[in-house]
Amino acid sequence: MKDSSEYLQKKAFFDSLLTIYGRKPVLEALEDLSVPVYKLHLASSNRRDQLIQRMEALAESRQIEIAYSDRNELSRISKNSRQDQGVALDLALPHYGRADKFLQEIATRSAQKPYELLALDGITNPQNLGMIVRSACAGGVDGILLPKKGCAQIDPLVIKASTGTLFKTRILRCDKLANTLRDFRKAGAQICGLSSHAQTTLKEVADDTPTIFVLGNETHGVSDAVANQCNQLVRIPMRNGVESLNVAITAALISFRRES
Amino acid sequence: MKDSSEYLQKKAFFDSLLTIYGRKPVLEALEDLSVPVYKLHLASSNRRDQLIQRMEALAESRQIEIAYSDRNELSRISKNSRQDQGVALDLALPHYGRADKFLQEIATRSAQKPYELLALDGITNPQNLGMIVRSACAGGVDGILLPKKGCAQIDPLVIKASTGTLFKTRILRCDKLANTLRDFRKAGAQICGLSSHAQTTLKEVADDTPTIFVLGNETHGVSDAVANQCNQLVRIPMRNGVESLNVAITAALISFRRES
Incomplete structure (x- = not known):
């Protein structure tokens, strides 16, 4: 034992x-x-x-x-x-760990403020990954789900772009993001995929439930396998006919939506 | 005549x-x-x-x-x-013009929704400038005050980083930013300099008055001459001891603060 x-x-x-x-x-x-x-x-x-x-x-x-x-x-x-x-x-890294461990932790801890995570699906630009970490950390997001494949990995470029916040941010590694999101959904989280075509706006997302916001690839958005695990698609309303935002900007608007 | x-x-x-x-x-x-x-x-x-x-x-x-x-x-x-x-x-560029012309326009037009501008003080990175334009355009900001010196200028890199939004955004050129801000202040605008040391938070800025948000250099913040023209300094509250955000992220949080 x-x-x-x-x-x-x-x-x-x-x-x-x-x-x-x-x-x-x-x-x-x-x-x-x-x-x-x-x-x-x-x-x-x-x-x-x-x-x-x-x-x-x-x-x-x-x-x-x-x-x-x-x-x-x-x-x-x-x-x-x-x-x-x-x-x-x-x-x-004290905050570097595994998604499944986080899920176990959640299961055992008593009810608290619902957690909020960002999940990255095919974010390939290290600069973007670093900026996402920085904004998520400053905005108080509880962690970032980072699959082992298909995303930029944490390397010196990312550390630099995060301006040191990487060492304060809970990074949760997982294998297949779609499978991990399914597990989180089973455990009661709402999975919100960001999509410019969505009906629901970011403002309308319930904030009394554990929530995972999924950010898709810089060009192609959220992949099909991952979109299948989303309870809802969510968009950020944009003016002047602008069709998309930089993914790190999107991450910041999510992370700070109750702060600023 | x-x-x-x-x-x-x-x-x-x-x-x-x-x-x-x-x-x-x-x-x-x-x-x-x-x-x-x-x-x-x-x-x-x-x-x-x-x-x-x-x-x-x-x-x-x-x-x-x-x-x-x-x-x-x-x-x-x-x-x-x-x-x-x-x-x-x-x-x-139909939306490319001069700050003094915008001021004249404002003076003659009847009361409407108060305008909101971003002013850039020493933003030297073209990538950041392009991302600021993109976010400001998508967030519905009325224009960007861009001094002729000390900032990155609109060049192909900036156009690329703006992903086409540069052609939809009102860019207002001026000579010395401090002088231009003084003119806007005289015309009734509140000038808010972003600073991580400020007492006032972004949320607390009055939204019934024409407002210019001043974004400072990526490393040194707002310059003294420009800070002297600000009615107030404003900060975005950050968690986990993070000290600053990327300037394009800050621009986005300002531009979208009522949307998302």
């Missing part, structure tokens, strides 16, 4: 790790004391130039473990041998 | 012209029938390759005048000899 609980704790910890790579992003993360770091990985084949020495010194002063591995092993860690430049860094 | 009125009409027409340059942007504008074009300028030194021939054909089919000039003359027209690639295009 103890073993199983230890295993679960360990698993939860490893689920919260985000590995970034590349010399500049890794150095920047090491220099930024607000970024929680678990482990620095260096390819043993790296020439120990100034940059590598600086990383080692920073890791030592921050008491961060350094692991040296061969080039192949490092590729497995970074999952991007083309761009890792022999360097990877595990960030321990 | 007739001469003077003709002169003023002509002047108003030339004030509404916006010259863009570069082969790709010019070709795209010629191909887009919704973009109102006045004149195509080609350097006579251009090799008549496929692209130039295509521009000429498009201009002919749209009955747009083509002016051929030497390289120096073309530089004076494009005002950017490094990037014009021997090609410039005058757009005749």
Whole structure:
């Protein structure tokens, strides 16, 4: 029993790790004391130039473990041998986790203010993803559902565009977004897909129910499989015949709709 | 008298012209029938390759005048000899005009819904400018005060980022923003500078008075000279200790604050 609980704790910890790579992003993360770091990985084949020495010194002063591995092993860690430049860094993000875990949590906690999430369906532009995180965090959204495929993934560009808010925002990873949304719907959430053709406006969405707003791809909108899991489609009313807004703008208007 | 009125009409027409340059942007504008074009300028030194021939054909089919000039003359027209690639295009934007003209208009028209403008103070990123235009247009803002110096200027990048909404948005050019804001204030507008340190929140801004919201530089905020012309400073309440929003996001939250 103890073993199983230890295993679960360990698993939860490893689920919260985000590995970034590349010399500049890794150095920047090491220099930024607000970024929680678990482990620095260096390819043993790296020439120990100034940059590598600086990383080692920073890791030592921050008491961060350094692991040296061969080039192949490092590729497995970074999952991007083309761009890792022999360097990877595990960030321990307290708010980085899994959608199914969030659902379990919700099931056990007593009634509170209904939660509100954004779900991203095919958001491919890292700049947009970073801006969405920033706005959602500032607007007080409870988390962002980010599927493992089909969306931009959290990488140095996204971290930069989020201007540090990524480390404060609950990012909930999932496999297939459509399946995850089905699970949330079963658990009582209303799933609102954003669509410029919708009848219902954002204002009309009930705010006494847990709600997930689904933001679709920058060009094609919400995918069919995901639209099938939506209880309703919702639009933001626009003037002057404008047909769409930038997806990060849409995310902000949702996140702040009761604030501003 | 007739001469003077003709002169003023002509002047108003030339004030509404916006010259863009570069082969790709010019070709795209010629191909887009919704973009109102006045004149195509080609350097006579251009090799008549496929692209130039295509521009000429498009201009002919749209009955747009083509002016051929030497390289120096073309530089004076494009005002950017490094990037014009021997090609410039005058757009005749019905909504492109001058702040002082807008003020005159306001003075003569009978009382209506109070107008609402965005004023840009040192917005240097073209992507942001384009997104601001798009959001302001969709949110129904009456115009954007754009000083001739210190801000990104309307160029192909901005037009692209605005996804066509630039042609529907009233852009009001002015020289020194601080002076123009003073004139608007004298004419009865309230000038609200956005600042994260403000006491007043966006929600609390009176909406029965003509209002100008001033958006400051991406890093340094509203400049001192401009802040001196503001009746009040206004902030958007943010959660999770987030200190600032992207300026285009701020513009959207202002523009949509009664809609969404």
